[in-house]
Amino acid sequence: MEDLTTRYNYDEFTPEKVFHWLSFAESPALGEPAPDFPLWHLDGTETNLSQIWKAHTYTIVEFGSFT
C-alpha cells in the first residue's frame, strides 16, 4: 500500500487513482470556521491560509495546477 503523499500525487490519470479523491460534498461548510493549513510562497517561505484570509475583507482562493 502506497503512502498518502504518493497516492495523492498519483503518477497516472486513471479513474481508480483519481476519482475517489473528489470529495467536494464533504468539504467544509459555509459560515463555519474554516480549517487552517500551512502554505508556502514560491520562495519557499511558510505562511498559512489564515494569514491570507485575515489580510482582506474578502479573499478569493482558486485551487489548481497546469491542467
Added chain:
Amino acid sequence: MNALAEQFADQNVGSIFLYTHEAHPGEIYPHLTSMTQKLNHAQALRDILNVTRPILVDSLDGACHRAYGTMPNMTWIFNRAGMPIYKSNWTGTKSVENAIQYFLDVSVRRKNQERLAPFQVERLDYRTQDADAFEAGLARNGPKAVREYATAFED
C-alpha cells in the same frame, strides 16, 4: 481570474492561486515527489500561464487541497473572520465576480446598519468550457497526459 483580481483589488478583496498537484501528470510536468519540484512547477505555471495573482503552494501531501474537497479547479471565498462564504467545485469567473459583487454590497448594507441574517443558498452556475485550452494544457504536460485522459473517458 487575474483580471477579476485586479478589478476588485482596490476594494480590499484579496486573490490568490493555490497550486495543488498535477491533475494530469505527463512527461514534461510529471507527478510530484518533492517539495522542491512542487515549488518549481508552481513557478513554471506562473510564468507560462501568466498568473499575476500571488501563488501559494500546498504541502506535498495536499493537506489543504484534500480538506477542501480535492477538486482540480475549485474556488473558495473567505471572509476576514476565516469563514468560507462561497465555494464552487469548479471555477467560473462570472460566478466569482457575481459573488464578490454581492458580498461587497453586503458590506455596504452592514455599514448602513441594515440588520442582516445569514442563510444558505444553492445555485447551479455555468462556466465557460474552453476545450482547446484544456487540450493544450494536457499537451503541455506531455503526451502521456493526453493519452491517459482519452483512455479514462473512452466508452
